[in-house]
Amino acid sequence: MDDVELPKVDKQEIEYWTEHEVxxxxxxxxxxxxALPIILALATGMRRGEILGLRWSKIGFENKALSVTHQVKKDENGVWHLSPQLKTAPSYRTIKLDEDTIDI
Known part of the structure; x- marks a missing residue:
C-alpha cells in the first residue's frame, strides 16, 4: 500500500457572505x-429536512432555544416522511436562538 499514489484533490475556495450581505x-x-425557514437556516445552521421536521413543541420561547429531534426526508420511493432519525448522533441538539430569531 505504500506504493499507491493517491489522486490529488483540487480544493475549491468557498465564498461566504459578509455580515453586510446577510x-x-x-x-x-x-x-x-x-422568510421563516430561510431565516432559521441562516441563524441556526439547520438543514432543510431538520427545519421541515421542527415542531412547535420543540421551540422554547422562554429559554430562547429549540431542540432538533426530527427531520423530513424522502424514502426509497420518493415519498416524504417525518422521521425521528437524524443524519448523525450530534445532529440531535439544542440550539440557542437570538432575540431577532425569536421575534420572527
Missing part, C-alpha cells in the same frame, strides 16, 4: 411569507 438579504426577506 443583513441586506434578511431585511429584504422579512417581508416575504417564506
Amino acid at each position: 443583513q441586506k438579504f434578511m431585511a429584504n426577506l422579512k417581508s416575504k411569507n417564506h
